[in-house]
Amino acid sequence: MANKQKALVQAPPNTLNLNLNMLKFENKETFFISLSGLSLVLMGLLMAFQSVAEAIIF
Numbered sequence: 001m002a003n004k005q006k007a008l009v010q011a012p013p014n015t016l017n018l019n020l021n022m023l024k025f026e027n028k029e030t031f032f033i034s035l036s037g038l039s040l041v042l043m044g045l046l047m048a049f050q051s052v053a054e055a056i057i058f
Helices: 002-010 013-025 028-057
Strands: none
Touching: none
16 A cells, blocks of 8 residues: 555646545546556657657757
């Protein structure tokens, strides 16, 4: 349990709030699904931003 709390503290504020809300339900399946969905959204945003940044800079 200590490891999970440590990981949550290091997360960005929006992610932290989402994870704590999911933990209140104590439904592990929903918790992990939300984590995977959020990570996919973040990766998509990063890839989109990277291509836009490369077009502007170079």
